[in-house]
Structure formats: structure tokens, C-alpha cells
Amino acid sequence: MTAQHVLELAVCTVRDKKAALVARNRAMQAVSRYPGFVSWRAVTACEMTDLLADLVEWETLDAAEAAGERVLNDPEFTPYMAAVTRVRLMQHFVTERQI
Template sequence: MTTTTVLELAVCSVADRPAAEEARRAAMAAVKTYPGFVSWKALNSLDQRDLIADLVEWSDKESADAAAAKVQADPAFAPYMAAITGVTLMQHFSTTDTI
């Protein structure tokens, strides 16, 4: 059975991974209260020290879009956004099959 949710994938560069990880944990704590939030997987590249990714699951695209607007003004996200030096990919995906 496939549950229809929206996966948000962000692949970013950071200059200081430990600082970015700390800031990301604060952002993760804040986003848990956002409407439509399902889960967040924080990923760190094994091959590139300056590359991280976030896989955030939302109940629907509207919730993901509302959250994208909300993080811009949420003080809990400011340190994480400041830690990001570049965004390689920021996209939303729907699940088509799961095994």
C-alpha cells in the first residue's frame, strides 16, 4: 500500500558541518509543530564533507508550501539558513511506489 505524501528533498553545501548540524537540530525541533509535518531525515554525505541533505515528508504540497514561507520568518531557522552556503537541489516529490 502506498500512502500519498509529499517528500521535500534539499541538497545543500555548508562551510562548517558541525555548526550546520547543531543549527539543523534546532530547526527540526521547530518544524515538528508545523501543520502537515510528517517526518524529517537529516542526511550527511559520506563522500563530501561540505554536503548535507534533508528529506522532509509533508502530508500534502500545500503544507510544504506553507512551511517554506513560514521558515523565512521563524527565528529557529535563521542559524540553519545562515549555515547553508549553497543549494544544489530543492524539490518536492510525490511517492508513486513503495516496496
Template sequence: MTPGTILELAVCTVTDRPAAETARRAAMAAVKAYPGFVSWRALTALEQGDMIADLVEWIDKASADAAAARVQADPAFAPYMAAISGVTLMQHFDTQGTL
């Protein structure tokens, strides 16, 4: 993580994890071209089979907000959005530094 960037954490539940993970890979490929994108870490829960999380890094909050609006109309995200049955947490965090 780069100091001063924004981390977006989304924790979601899905009904079909293999299908959601396939759709997520397509979404990840598309978002790489979004302005301000830095990285995306895809996480899957070990203890709860229907839970996944995404940790996406942006250069600033404006880029994260613009991407949030853009994914609503991006066809590459439609299957991933459809695979999500619920959102437990969607929050942005300012990075303070790393060890």
C-alpha cells in the same frame, strides 16, 4: 513514508558542517509543530564533507509550501539558513508507494 504524501528533498553545501548540524537539530525541533509535518530525515554525505541533505515529509504540497514561507520568518531556522552556503537541489516529490 506514507503513500500520497509529499517528500521535500534539499541538497545543500555548508561551510561548517558541525555548526550546520547543530543548527539543523534546532530547526528540526521547531518544524515538528508545523501543520502538515510528517517526518524529517537529516542526511550527511560520506564522500563530500561539505554536503548535507534533508528529506522532509509533508501530508500535502500545500503544507510544504506553507512551511517554506514560514521558515523565512521563524527565528529557529535563521542559524540553519545562515549555515547553508549553497543549494544544489530543492524539489518536491509525490510518493507513489514503498516496498
């Protein structure tokens, strides 16, 4: 049986959406090279212009947690972290069911 991938969901508000989107693209490029990275789906809210969400897929929870530590010291991720004014949700999930 193959282990399930882990989905990391981060929902945050940002101060300057344009700057945050540029910074997020830079962060995405950096994280795409991290061990265990699978994919990153970046979305923006339709109704709340300052709300962004990131759904990042990792091979394992260990890889996700290691990445969480690594981004704290990654200069490529720093501008994105600086653009965030509030983290509303940051959680790891596994798929229970899909249709």
C-alpha cells in the same frame, strides 16, 4: 483513497559542518511543530564532508509550501539557513512506487 504525502528533498553545501548540524537540530525541532509535518530524515554525505540532505515528509503539498514560506521568518530556522552556502536541490516529490 488516501492522498499521498509529499516528500521534500533539500540538498545543500554548508560552510561549517559542526555548526550546521547544531543549527539543523534546532530547525528540526521548530519545523516538527508546523501544520502538516510528518517526519524529517536528516542525512550527511559520506564522500563530501560539506554536503547535507534533508528529506522532510508533509501531509500535503500545500503544507510543504506554507512551511517553506514560514521558515523564512522563523528565528529558530535562521541559523540553519545561515550555515548553508549553496542549495543544490530543493524539490517536492510524491512516491510513484516503493518496494
